[in-house]
Amino acid sequence: MTFSTMISTMGAGMLRTVGIFVLTLIGSLPLGMVVALLRKSRIGPVRGVIRVYISVMRGTPLMLQLLVWYFGPFYLFGWSIRGWRFPALIVGFVLNYAAYFAEIYRGGIESIPKGQYEAAEVLGYTRAQTFLRIILPQVVKRIMPSVTNEVITLVKDTSLAFTLAYQEVFSLAKQISASQTSFMPFVIAGVFYFIANYVVAFAMERIEKALDYYR
Amino acid sequence: MIIEMTHIRKSFEGLEVLKDISFAVDSGEVVSVIGPSGSGKSTLLRCATFLETIDGGEIRYMGQTAAHTGEGGRAQYVPHHELSRFRAYCGLVFQQFHLFPHYSVLKNLTDAPMQVQKKSREEAEETAMALLKKMGIEDKAKAYPYQLSGGQQQRVAIARALAMKPEILFFDEPTSALDPELTGEVLKAIRQLAEEKMTMVVVTHEMPFARAVSGRVIFMDGGVIVEQGDPKEVFDDPKEERTRQFLRVFEHA
Ligand SMILES: Nc1ncnc2c1ncn2[C@@H]1O[C@H](COP(=O)(O)OP(=O)(O)OP(=O)(O)O)[C@@H](O)[C@H]1O
Ligand SMILES: [Mg+2]
DSSP states (O other), X not given: OOHHHHHHXXXXXXXXXXXHHHHHHHHHHXXXXXXXXXXXXXXXXXXXXXXXXXXXHHHSOHHHHHHHHHHHHHHHHOOOOTXXXXXXXXXXXXXXXXXXXXXXXXXXXXXXXXXXXXXXXXXTOOHHHXXXXXXXXXXXXXXXHHXXXXXXXXXXXXXXXXXXXXXXXXXXXXXXXXXXXXXXXXXXXXXXXXXXHHHHXXXXXXXXXXXXXXX | OXXXXXXXXXXXXXXXXXXXXXXXXXXXXXXXXXXXXXXXXXXXXXXXXXSSOOSEEEEEETTEXXXXXXXXXXEEEOOHHHHHHHHTTEEEEOTTOOOOTTSOHHXXXXXXXXXXXXXXXXXXXXXXXXXXXXXXXXXXXXXXXXXXXXXXXXHHHHHHHHTTOOSEEEXXXXXXXXXXXXXXXXXXXXXXXHHTTOEEEEEOSOHHHXXXXXXXXXXXXXXXXXXXXXXXXXXXXXXXXXXXXXXXXXXXX
């Protein structure tokens, strides 16, 4: 296998990796906010369920969770769903990352001084207006560094998709390396992850800069 | 009367902080509230502005009842959607300003009028600029709160409250968080509002200010109004021993 065929074979894997990454963020960033808000729900049982969900997601390996989502439907219900591999993967990633983001959001929301709520309340803002206009923008700024950490972890975590034999860049690197007895695929994968993280860090830094107009 | 609070009771976890307080403010009045730490001054203001709910008693604004003791002895408030009407009657200036840090000075003043009162941008900005001018900070309209001194921030906070055109404005120790050299500019702004007959209730430790600006002084201690009256009488010839004691400590502070 020439270097260029190696690159083009792995290129397809890189696209799949980017796919997992993007879909996970699209799903987990908003879902995390829903979870964070439910975590503070006035209804006790809702808070309880959310607390258990968060601690299970954070207390067990993501790799194990992916296997459960993939094999669960068959072992639990006897269902064999065609084409379930990729959806299982995304469900696993989204639910796992939503739990982490929820905790980051919660910390951010709790760090906003009570006075901000009270000032808004006295001015007559509704609860929704207070959250969306006054609290959330300040939360976003405060949590950016933690979100950046999490997103960079996600770039690397996408490689866990190999658990379900999904052919993203890391799985392909392993396969090609074994079949070609070459170390090169790992080097290519490493460079790919490094560049991907560099791009992510750059983008996040730009967002943080854009939020730098106030303190 | 702008506001009438009668027989107000309020406890926090068994600790009775307001004990049967009755207090009313007429249009154009400037009332100072003084008293030792923990006497319930802030709590009274927070009940008046609906940040805290009273346990018993009655709150009336402009002759309309917002809350009153119902059956079973617990205070009952008007429904949520009506309470917003009562909220609009009052404004509150906090000790710590609590400006919105992500909004420019101008937006701090225009956002609530536009979002809550559905004013047009033009109208809201016109009102805001006039208020900033009155507060002597019209050149800071585009600045963000962190770029201002404490005294300027507090004047923005006053302007933000006034932008909602409240009937009465409450101040909770508006100069206590400021460096001594910055208190003057804030007190001057409040004094100017008093001259314009803005109805105000000011919790303060600035005794010369209370004496010079307010038409009535209320001395609170231990959750009750111990004494109230003309500033000259309360300061120069207090009737109650507790008032005398408090003022004596102050003179030597
Ligand atoms: N949210 C609360 N929960 C429990 N106790 C409270 C709460 N708010 C106030 N208190 C208590 O109520 C009492 C009166 O407090 P308040 O803040 O009204 O006093 P204050 O007269 O404003 O005092 P200061 O001059 O220190 O501001 C204090 O003993 C205080 O600890
Ligand atoms: Mg106080």
